[in-house]
Amino acid sequence: MRWDELKGLKYYLGFSAVVIGFYIYSNMIGWRWLNATKTTHEKSATRGHARGYFYHK
Amino acid sequence: MSGSNYTITCLNCGTVNTVRGKAMTLAMTCSSCQYYVRLGKWNTDRNIFGYKDEPAIPIGAKGKFDGVVYEVMGFVVKQESKYHYKWREYLLFNPMHGYAFLSEYSGNWNFVWPVEVGPKDNPDMEFYYEESFYRLYQKYRADVIYARGEFFFDVVDLTASTTNHEYIAPPYMTTLEKNGDSLLWCKGEYCSPQEVAQAFNIPVSRLPKKEGRGYTQPVVTSFKEGTLIKASLAILLVIIALQFYFNSSAKEEVVFSGTFNQSELKDQKFFVSSSFDLKGGTKSVAMDIYAPLVNDWFYADFALINETTGTEYNFSKDIEYYSGYEDGESWSEGSTRGEAFLSEIPEGRYHINIYPEFSVSYQSFSIRVVRDVSSLSNFIVILVLLAIFPAVFFIRKYMLEAKRWEDSDYSPYATEE
Structure with missing residues (x-):
């Protein structure tokens, strides 16, 4: 397989490179693309538990 | 070959025709009355054609294929004997490389040239030749119904007396012309209309x-199809290697595990785990949850809380497990375990x-944080x-190949009805 034969596949190879790069990045930060666990983020202003009711660690 | 002073006078109309092929020309048509003559032996039985067509590429035009300049010597319209479809052929000539053909059917072109060594004398339905796999596409006899220009053979009689076999391995084709004991193998390659127009330096709209x-x-x-297969396999190997690397390099460290009983709940309505450290930058966290359920369900809201930033990651988990014995068989569905990621x-x-x-039915559950x-x-x-992409390509290829062979009596895609 010569390199010039791959020219016709440049879009597929480019797409593959981008997807593989994204795959590597995702695995490095522990990002599961299809995750059945739905997670919501909240930021507590008091550096404690963000819910309104009582809690003191 | 233009400019030759080799001439012949038409017996029908008296026009003096210049013979560009000189002594090589064995048959030609009069430029004025289209009278077809075999040079050296006049044949008055077939003097004029009942069909007329105009060559899209004029006689005498010069075109370059693979760096070789060919001149258009002759033009014929052939008609298949059984189904009566017509196509057009141009006889091309180069003094160094000899003759070749340009055939055209429904605006689709093939550049065809004779080869000294063909695939084999008695070809099967399919064979390998020059690293391509050829299949028989059509077998036919044909007649010339119109000719114009010069020919190095008696194109009318030769066409009528030969049986033709065409084998294809797109973009290539091989043709076998059988005439008694003589065989002529030619090889051809598909040309787009743009390539033909570019070769003759004419607008494609004239074709x-x-x-x-x-x-x-x-x-x-x-x-090439093989290039796509090799590239896809290489990509697959890269992905497998990467997945193997990520699997083997994942630490999967248990950072917390504990069991929680309902009796421990007093005034509060929730449990609080002990603190634990998550290390290694930004990574995933998986939580395994186990509840000893029997025909019951477990539900809980969870909040993973960063004690430094106060960021909460809220999620919920539902676990169900049911089992029983019915109609002589025991059954179960669900699980006493669940995972949150x-x-x-x-x-x-x-x-x-x-x-x-x-x-x-239960008063406790366990969690394990990894x-x-x-x-x-x-x-x-x-x-x-x-x-x-490869899947769409091969599905489309299969559909196009099946359509390509619809006009063939030898389709490998044909199904018995």
Whole structure:
């Protein structure tokens, strides 16, 4: 397989490179693309538990 | 060959015709009355054709194929004997490379040249030749119904007396002309109308309009099928190697495990885990939950809390397990275990708040928190993503190949009805 034969596949190879790069990045930060666990983020202003009711660690 | 002073006078109309092929020309038509003559032996039985056509490429035009300049010597229209379809052929000549043909059917072109060594004398339905796999596409006899220009053989009688076999391996074709004991093998290659127009330096609009796909037209011209297969396999190997690396490098460290009993709940309505550290930058966290359920369900809201930043990651988990004995068989559905997966959790010190809903059949549950867990789903998703193009290509190729062979009596895609 010569390199010039791959020219016709440049879009597929480019797409593959981008997807593989994204795959590597995702695995490095522990990002599961299809995750059945739905997670919501909240930021507590008091550096404690963000819910309104009582809690003191 | 133009400019030759080799001439012949038409017996029909008296026009003096210049013979560009000189002594090589064995048959020609009069430029004025289209009278077809065999030089050296006049044949008055077939003097004029009952059909007329205009060559899209004029006689005498010069075109370059693979760096070789050919001159158009003759033009014929042939008609297949059985189904009566017509196509056009141009006889091309180069003094160094000899003759070749340019055939055109429904605006689809093939450049065809004779070869000294053909595939074999008695070809089967299919064979390998010059690293390509050829299949018999059509077998036919034909007649010349119109001719114009000069020919190095008696194109009318030769065409009528030969049986033709055409084998294709798009974009290539091989043709076998059998005439008694003599065999003539030719090889051909598909040419797009643009390539033909460019070769003769004429506008493509002067060529017949292309209809449908040519029977030697490749599915794609920008790459080879084998290249796609090799590239896809290489990509697959890269992905497998990467997945193997991520699987083996995932630490899967248990950072917390504990069991929680309902009796421990007093005034508060939730449990608080002890603190634990998540290390290694931003990674995943998986939580295994176990509840000893029997025909019951467990539900809890969870909050993974970063004690430094106050960021909460809220999620819930539902576990169900039912079993029984019915009609002589025991059955079960669901599980007493469940997993929650949290993506992109930064390092830091964390604890978990758990808001459970207890039922009557159980009073406890356990959780186990694991840091840096590999994911198989990403691997499956990327496999699917990168398989789309090859899959679509081969499905489309199959459909186009089946359509290509619809006009053939020897289609490998034909099904018995």
